[in-house]
Amino acid sequence: MFGKKKQKPQIDQEQLELIQNAQRRVKQKKRLYIHFVIFIIGALFLVLANTVLGIGEGFKIFELDWFVVAIFAWLFFFLYHVLNVFVLNKFMGKDWEKIQLDKLVEKQKTRIEKIKTELKKEAPLIAESQVYNEELVQKKSSNLTMIVAAGENNEIGKDNDLIWHLRDDLKRFKALTSGHHIIMGRKTFESFPKPLPNRTHIVISRQKDYQVPEGVIVVNSLEAAIEKAKNDSQPFIIGGGEIYKQAMPLANKIELTRVHSTFDADTFFPEVDKSIWKETANTFHTKDENHEYEFSFLTFERK
Ligand SMILES: NC(=O)c1ccc[n+]([C@@H]2O[C@H](COP(=O)([O-])OP(=O)(O)OC[C@H]3O[C@@H](n4cnc5c(N)ncnc54)[C@H](OP(=O)(O)O)[C@@H]3O)[C@@H](O)[C@H]2O)c1
Numbered sequence: 001m002f003g004k005k006k007q008k009p010q011i012d013q014e015q016l017e018l019i020q021n022a023q024r025r026v027k028q029k030k031r032l033y034i035h036f037v038i039f040i041i042g043a044l045f046l047v048l049a050n051t052v053l054g055i056g057e058g059f060k061i062f063e064l065d066w067f068v069v070a071i072f073a074w075l076f077f078f079l080y081h082v083l084n085v086f087v088l089n090k091f092m093g094k095d096w097e098k099i100q101l102d103k104l105v106e107k108q109k110t111r112i113e114k115i116k117t118e119l120k121k122e123a124p125l126i127a128e129s130q131v132y133n134e135e136l137v138q139k140k141s142s143n144l145t146m147i148v149a150a151g152e153n154n155e156i157g158k159d160n161d162l163i164w165h166l167r168d169d170l171k172r173f174k175a176l177t178s179g180h181h182i183i184m185g186r187k188t189f190e191s192f193p194k195p196l197p198n199r200t201h202i203v204i205s206r207q208k209d210y211q212v213p214e215g216v217i218v219v220n221s222l223e224a225a226i227e228k229a230k231n232d233s234q235p236f237i238i239g240g241g242e243i244y245k246q247a248m249p250l251a252n253k254i255e256l257t258r259v260h261s262t263f264d265a266d267t268f269f270p271e272v273d274k275s276i277w278k279e280t281a282n283t284f285h286t287k288d289e290n291h292e293y294e295f296s297f298l299t300f301e302r303k
Contacts, residue, residue: 149257155265181229
């Protein structure tokens with residue numbers, strides 16, 4: 001009673017064009033084949049016409065028998081035909097190419113419009129998250145200070161040890177950092193005989209189970225170290241070279257003891273870029289019986 005309605009096969013326009021092109025292609029090849037057969041028969045006929053029937057006997061073009069010239073001329077056209085079908089693909093024609101190109105351009109336009117709409121939706125979110133990240137870094141590092149002693153060429157250490165002993169510099173380091181969090185790389189931590197008194201040590205290491213004395217905090221990134229010190233009004237980055245380099249973009253103050261000499265070293269402080277940092281304090285200290293080198297206490301603040 002409710003028999004199925006016979007469905008007509010559905011072929012879209014694109015498929016139809018492909019089929020039509022395939023048919024045209026077959027026709028082209030067929031024509032080429034017929035051309036080839038006619039050429040062979042025709043060439044044979046020309047040879048026979050001259051040699052057997054004596055047509056045009058003795059008639060020469062450029063010192064060649066006329067039928068040889070005729071066969072070569074025909075061969076040339078046949079080869080041109082082959083070239084058109086197999087190499088130049090001219091069978092598709094300029095119109096077909098233009099239609100395909102227009103379609104492609106139309107598709108690209110639609111895609112571009114889609115991307116534009118998506119971008120419009122995402123742009124405020126991206127902007128918001130950028131502002132959020134900037135605020136986060138700003139907040140985290142608002143009082144982050146790097147404290148370091150470096151030679152004239154930014155030398156800071158050799159064989160995991162300091163290169164000099166300057167009593168007043170150590171005193172200043174103690175005065176500034178006491179009561180605060182001090183953030184350091186694993187190697188700097190290992191250069192101490194024992195943890196420094198009256199300071200919270202945060203040691204950065206990639207090792208999963210790095211063992212430390214009680215009270216020392218171990219983290220696996222600089223960001224995590226800053227996060228651990230977030231309740232400290234004045235956390236310090238105390239080195240070494242690897243950590244200073246990573247902290248340079250995050251810190252907003254540098255307490256630099258510039259030792260006025262050059263040293264043999266294997267670890268260095270990054271160059272202080274004067275376009276980013278301005279010097280806000282500079283106190284010179286002469287050489288004396290407790291200080292082998294002249295030095296200056298410099299303070300830099302982010303501009
Ligand atoms: N003159 C100064 O004021 C001063 C101050 C401090 C130090 N120093 C000198 O500096 C030298 C030590 O500096 P250094 O550059 O060789 O070593 P460092 O910065 O003290 O420590 C490097 C170690 O920190 C860990 N680390 C670094 N980046 C990390 C990251 N993004 N995530 C997780 N872990 C990370 C790695 O520990 P793991 O290998 O455990 O993964 C790495 O081997 C010594 O000679 C020391 O005396 C001088």
